Amino acid sequence: MKIRFVLSIVLVCLGLVAAILPQRQNSSMELDAKQLLNEIQLENYMISVDEMANALINNDPEYQLIDVRSEEAFKAYSLPGALNIPFEKLFDEAWAPYIDQVARKNVFYSNGTTLASEVWMLTRQKGFKNNYILRGGLNNWYATVLDPKEPVATDGEEAFFDYRARLGMKQFFTGEGTPASTSNVKAKKPVPRRKKKMVAGGCS
Amino acid sequence: MGPIIPLFEISEEINLLIAFLIGLGFGFALEQAGFSSSRKLAGMFYGYDITVLKVFFTAAITAMLGLLFMNYLGMIDMSIVYVNEYFMSSAIVGGVIMGAGFIIGGFCPGTSVCAAAIGKIDAMYFIGGSLIGILLFGQTYPLWEHLHNAQQLGSLKLSDTLGLPDGLLGLIVIVAAVGMFWIGEMAEKRFKREDISKEI
Numbered sequence A: 001m002k003i004r005f006v007l008s009i010v011l012v013c014l015g016l017v018a019a020i021l022p023q024r025q026n027s028s029m030e031l032d033a034k035q036l037l038n039e040i041q042l043e044n045y046m047i048s049v050d051e052m053a054n055a056l057i058n059n060d061p062e063y064q065l066i067d068v069r070s071e072e073a074f075k076a077y078s079l080p081g082a083l084n085i086p087f088e089k090l091f092d093e094a095w096a097p098y099i100d101q102v103a104r105k106n107v108f109y110s111n112g113t114t115l116a117s118e119v120w121m122l123t124r125q126k127g128f129k130n131n132y133i134l135r136g137g138l139n140n141w142y143a144t145v146l147d148p149k150e151p152v153a154t155d156g157e158e159a160f161f162d163y164r165a166r167l168g169m170k171q172f173f174t175g176e177g178t179p180a181s182t183s184n185v186k187a188k189k190p191v192p193r194r195k196k197k198m199v200a201g202g203c204s
Numbered sequence B: 001m002g003p004i005i006p007l008f009e010i011s012e013e014i015n016l017l018i019a020f021l022i023g024l025g026f027g028f029a030l031e032q033a034g035f036s037s038s039r040k041l042a043g044m045f046y047g048y049d050i051t052v053l054k055v056f057f058t059a060a061i062t063a064m065l066g067l068l069f070m071n072y073l074g075m076i077d078m079s080i081v082y083v084n085e086y087f088m089s090s091a092i093v094g095g096v097i098m099g100a101g102f103i104i105g106g107f108c109p110g111t112s113v114c115a116a117a118i119g120k121i122d123a124m125y126f127i128g129g130s131l132i133g134i135l136l137f138g139q140t141y142p143l144w145e146h147l148h149n150a151q152q153l154g155s156l157k158l159s160d161t162l163g164l165p166d167g168l169l170g171l172i173v174i175v176a177a178v179g180m181f182w183i184g185e186m187a188e189k190r191f192k193r194e195d196i197s198k199e200i
Helices: A002-020 A034-041 A049-057 A071-076 A093-099 A114-125 A137-148 A156-173 B010-033 B036-046 B051-072 B088-103 B109-117 B123-139 B142-151 B158-162 B166-190
Strands: A063-067 A103-109 A130-132
Touching: A002 B051, A034 A114, A034 B142, A049 A063, A049 A137, A049 A156, A063 A130, A063 A156, A063 B123, A103 A114, A114 A130, A130 A137, A137 A156, B010 B109, B036 B051, B036 B088, B036 B158, B088 B123, B088 B142, B123 B142, B158 B166
Parallel strands: A063 A103, A103 A130
Antiparallel strands: none
8 A cells, every 4th residue: 555655646746846847848940059050151042043033934833932021122023923021020920831831942032132141040040941042132133134244255155155044034034135146156167078988898 | 859750750661660669569568457358448447447547547647747857858849749639529429439349349449459469359359340340431431521520629738728837737637647546446445356367
């Protein structure tokens, strides 16, 4: 009988301790400052303007653009297909399924990168995945896609490829102008040469 | 930080393998507690043996205290621990059917498998009956579908519903369990039967 008394008292005491302990909510998903610093240094949370433009042109459903500027700014100008989640409403319940999800790549953008980076850091610290920012924001979008600068002759071949691709993007997004010919070099014609003589003799 | 293996980070196959290993342990513990004897199980109903109550409540209290303390020590993230969803009507109807089956057949689904594994023929019949029941339910599911899905209340926790802190509810459960253990043992004396353990 004695052991039953002891066990009962021990159990109730454990229960008392559990009841007195303050309640706390752990979150294994949240990142601490060091982990966040690592992620920032990796810089793989950036999506380039060219990649984004290509995705928009191809109607790639993987990407979801999210405009984190104010509602007025969004109404004045926004990228095609973008959602508007103003900075101050970031953690509203209604937006939770959009910023904490595993299906798509969210791409935050603002005018520059400051606001979008802040949003990215907040969401990343919360442990949300699949969030990215548009490198350079709308300013870079304008400079790269809507108003691409022609590279100078000393630039590498790649710069010209990019430029031509961007002219195509510009045409897609603004609908203006066909891309001008970027080169005056005429295609080379084959120079007639004498045919190589067939190997004769031997075992052929 | 726990849970050691978050459900959504492992494949279905690994998940089933872990379930298999835990199941082996569970079956072993059931058999050791004497749950492969339908007389022991029915004893809970007639009051001459409350092992069922003791085993299940001790298990619940151990797990509950473990989670409460681990949560306090920052060792587990309770927000990603799976909580079974609660369907009120089907829980009530299912509970009645389960209780009736328990006292008629002398087993619950888990213990019947346990008893069949040690060669009890009544348990094998019991499993056969459950399988027929499952088949009938599956074949006539459209008839029950409404009842089956009615009053879905989501992943409810008793403490949230009552608005109590988890720890306080834990204390209440412990006090209730200890009380039941004592009352149960008194009942065991009152409804005492001859020792049948040698027959089984």
